[in-house]
Amino acid sequence: MSYGLVWFKRDFRLADHGALAAAARQRPVLCVAIVEPSLWGQPDAARQHYAFMLESARELHAALRRLGGRLHLMVGEAVAVLDRLRAAAPFAALYSHEETGNGASYARDRAVAAWCRARGVRWHEVPQFGVVRRLADRDRWQAAWEAQVGAPQAVLPAGLSFAALPAALQPNDAAAGPMDSVAEGAIVAGRAPEAVALGLDPFEPPRRQQGGRRAALDALASFLDARSGQYRGGISSPLKAPTACSRLSPYLACGCLSLRELVQATRERIAALPQGDRRRAGLSAFVSRLYWHCHFIQKLESEPALEFRNLHRGYDGLREAEWNPAHFAALVAGRSGWPLVDACVAMLRETGWINFRMRAMLVSVAAYPLWLHWREVGLWLARAFLDYEPGIHWSQMQMHSGTTGINTTRVYNPIKQARDHDPQGVFVRRWLPALRRLPDEWLFEPWRMPESLQARYGVRVGEDIAQPLVDLETATRLAKARVHALRARPEVRAAKAAIVERHGSRKRPESRRGRARADAGPAAVQLDLGF
Known part of the structure; x- marks a missing residue:
């Protein structure tokens, strides 16, 4: 019997699933998800991402069971799994959503495309974000985004x-469901490998959000019904x-919700209020931030190399040769010495989440006073953020490190931010118990406290x-002077126009301060979807 293979990647839902709907209109479907050891072995992968995905x-899988189907979990590299299937x-054909992921997933997709061409298999990739493949002109991008989010949601056909x-790929324990039975061999259907078998760090934030569509819908309902009233004015405060942020970012990154249903539900609620x-x-x-979400992912889609190298090549060599491992280790350990920075690291380790302003502050502190290159810092934060989205993450890492060549230098003073x-x-004392005994006057600069007072407060x-x-x-x-001196060079300034043409926003949102400058939106977007 001819069937369509539906490959679930970062789209774990049935609602508005364009790939599944397209396949089901043509023929019977087989639904698979693939645990790819090479992808989970990448330096931006973390145990919390794996657990959330599972x-x-x-x-x-449970939702498909209610419809009479199953999600078959396969273990192995994608091309090998497809070959064996x-x-x-x-x-008859392969169906999936388009994905703009990290470099490893991009290489994997190119290998799958080559495999399909060599075997005459049609691969139907359906857009799920407002990202345009092979985009030729940014001038038309906003219209394309509106068309994507405004289109009718995909609906599964009746019956x-x-x-x-195939019998050859059934789990050994035939009585158990594919998501419950034990997997044996390199490529089989069955229970996913343990995280440790994939080389993932055993640490996982104990208070991270739980995965799944039910949790996503609960978060959406509470945001639309009540929490959105705190959004303006509340999202900057740690x-x-x-509660003021939507907390929907990990569900969007994992595809438990579609961008289209999120935009449409939000706009419908606005109209009803x-x-x-x-x-x-x-x-x-919030809708504006969903727009900027796709704007940044489009940057990585159009230029995958920005994950690994400076967007503006004129900044090559700015920090690379001066890496300070002691500074980096102290930052990661929450021992920078600046209380708000260390409190943010403590919260991040506990929950897998901090708000956008604190994310930007962490990157700024790493890039400027600590003079750390964005790549290694970015890998640490990619693992730390439950809602890691490569397109947003690497663009923002570079923007807050001053290497895009088109954005204003953004430097966050952690004492002023506190x-x-x-x-x-309140926030600092909550996450740094050692500081709870200190009076307010010494809390944000405790190193200035005389030794006699340190003894009095037991710190x-x-x-x-x-x-x-x-x-x-x-x-x-000194850091700002070095960045600005490089930026002022004629050859660096000359290269800026090409970057603006390729990646700059064409949107000019009005504000009370007048018309915003090109690409002004990133000042308001959250680093890594922390909305």
């Missing part, structure tokens, strides 16, 4: 028909952001709390 996949029971997994309702402003701002966004020190700088790695003011001033 939680989402198990829930999708085709040998056991040839499929969905499923193909059976204290308010955990009365004028003056605070939620209207919050939800409108005073502006945590003036009573020793350099032991209980870290001494700052560098003098913040001096190091930041």
